[in-house]
Amino acid sequence: MDSADVVVVGGGPAGATAAEMLARAGRSVVLLDRDGRIKPCGGAIPPRLVGDFDIPSELIVARIGSARMVAPSQRRVPMPIEDGGYVGMVDREHFDEWLRVRAAAAGARRLTGTFEQIERDADGGAVVRYRAPGLAKDAASGAIAARLVIGADGARSAVGRQNIKGADRMKFVFAYHEIVRSPVAGEADFDSRRCDVYYQGVISPDFYGWVFPHGATASIGTGSAEKGYGLRPAVARLRAATGLDRVETIRREGAPIPLKPLRRWDNGRDVILAGDAAGVVAPASGEGIYYAMISARMVAEAGLAFLATGDARALSTARKVFMREHGRVFWILGIMQTFWYRSDRQRERFVAICRDKDVQRLTWEAYMNKKLVRARPAAHIKIFFKDLAHLLRLVSP
Structure with a gap:
């Protein structure tokens, strides 16, 4: 043997x-x-992974300099990465x-x-x-x-x-995406250096939809833990809303994604x-x-x-x-998904919170370093009270 x-x-x-x-x-x-x-x-990797695992630059098909959060109301909140940072995208x-x-x-x-x-x-x-x-x-x-x-x-x-x-x-989300040819400039609502994230119930009742550039191609997808939810029709709606229904589809893929160790x-x-x-x-x-x-x-x-x-x-x-x-980060993200993704009203407030520069800065720092950043206690305190105000609905989205 x-x-x-x-x-x-x-x-x-x-x-x-x-x-x-x-x-x-x-x-x-x-x-x-x-x-x-x-x-x-989606193919996103942080710079820490590139360094920790000696990933050559030729495998990075796009360098993303910002994200854009899209609310149910179609409000768009840009989240630029400061100081020349980037998110690497791989195929x-x-x-x-x-x-x-x-x-x-x-x-x-x-x-x-x-x-x-x-x-x-x-x-x-x-x-x-x-x-x-x-x-x-x-x-x-x-x-x-x-x-x-x-x-x-x-x-x-x-x-x-x-x-x-x-x-x-194991608990998991069913994910589905379509790999398409990246559109030419002006052909669709698309930026080759920006990841778009759609927090809309029409795209997912409990997760989110995405448009992630991959250089010559792009990934358009969504996910849901709701059994029987129509992921393909949801992606079709997302493509129609962004103008990406007019570009060539290269392949379609689906698989479960776990959400808890x-x-x-x-x-x-x-x-x-x-x-x-x-x-x-x-x-x-x-x-x-x-x-x-x-x-x-x-x-x-x-x-x-x-x-x-x-x-x-x-x-x-x-x-x-x-x-x-990493357990503390997983715990916090789990609470965030349970609370903020449960309705369009909550998703609207979540996207509104993302307008805050302190939230953006700490989010990107945590993503890049893969740990909670404690170097800005004043920012953490400000975010806590802003979150509390949204939770108690003391402020409008």
């Missing part, structure tokens, strides 16, 4: 990052990924593949196939069963014995549902989750690439400790470290 120290299931940013780190540490790694998978994603089709190639260059062995299940050998060790592309249903599946299995196979992780308690109850990432034995499979997508914003990759780094570190000692308790440290560094 084929064997490896680690089998990583899923070759997105989390899986590829974990595979690369483990391979560089000298471990034998198999990176198992489905063929032709592209996740629907997941090429970004993910570059990460997989880098993992292979570090020594990980790439394998194309679909994960089926984890079985146990006579000694209780994990055996990963997978199906290669094109095999008939009655054909024998492939098998790899592994000391450690990392599930990085998305929000509906098969690895997680089969092996981690509570993974089958799982309470457990490992099975206490030899299986652990990372990225979307672990639920590490930020509530309210839906940002996931940075959190996927940083969680993968923590999972890889925990995996190396486990492989070196055989002590399965090392696996639980990954979640503890992640929540210590």
Whole structure:
């Protein structure tokens, strides 16, 4: 039987990052990924990710210098990034593949196939069963014995549902987007250096819609946790409202996006989750690439400790470290989504708050640095009282 120290299931940013780190540490790694998978994603990455993970500039297809929030009333609030800062935009089709190639260059062995299940050998060790592309249903599946299995196979992780308690109850938003040709100047309500975010019930009853530039292309999408909500018609409405219904559609994609980290990432034995499979997508914003990759780094570190000692308790440290560094941000964003996204009246007030320069400055600083910024206590106090005034409806939107 084929064997490896680690089998990583899923070759997105989390899986590829974990595979690369483990391979560089000298471990034998198999990176198992489905063929032709592209996740629907706005593609935004902060400068911190670029620096922390050595992302080359050629992968950044656009540099965004501002965002624009659009309220139900059509009020538009610009949020420029100060001091020459930017949000990098990547095309997941090429970004993910570059990460997989880098993992292979570090020594990980790439394998194309679909994960089926984890079985146990006579000694209780994990055996990963997978199906290669094109095999008939009655054909024998492939098998790899592994000391450690990392599930990085998305929000509906098969690895997680089969092996981690509570993974089958993950909360998520259904997301759908369309990749289109970027319009020429004046053809639509579109700016190649601006991300537009639509907080409108007609686009999403509990999330938001977006128009994100990707250089030669753009992502237009929305999401909702409301089962049965018509995401495609909502995107069609957004395209019609912006004039982007007149440009060419290149592809359409949909997938669930988790909005809360799982309470457990490992099975206490030899299986652990990372990225979307672990639920590490930020509530309210839906940002996931940075959190996927940083969680993968923590999972890889925990995996190396486990492989070196055989002590399965090392696996639980990954979640503890992640929540210590990012749990407070996730908690605040979760509250924000629950309160501000629940009605058009609340969305109108939320967009109104975004006019405040202190809110804009602290929002961008937190996004760029991936932590709450405490260097401006006066600004925090001002924002608290402004929020309170909106909550009590003492001011008009």
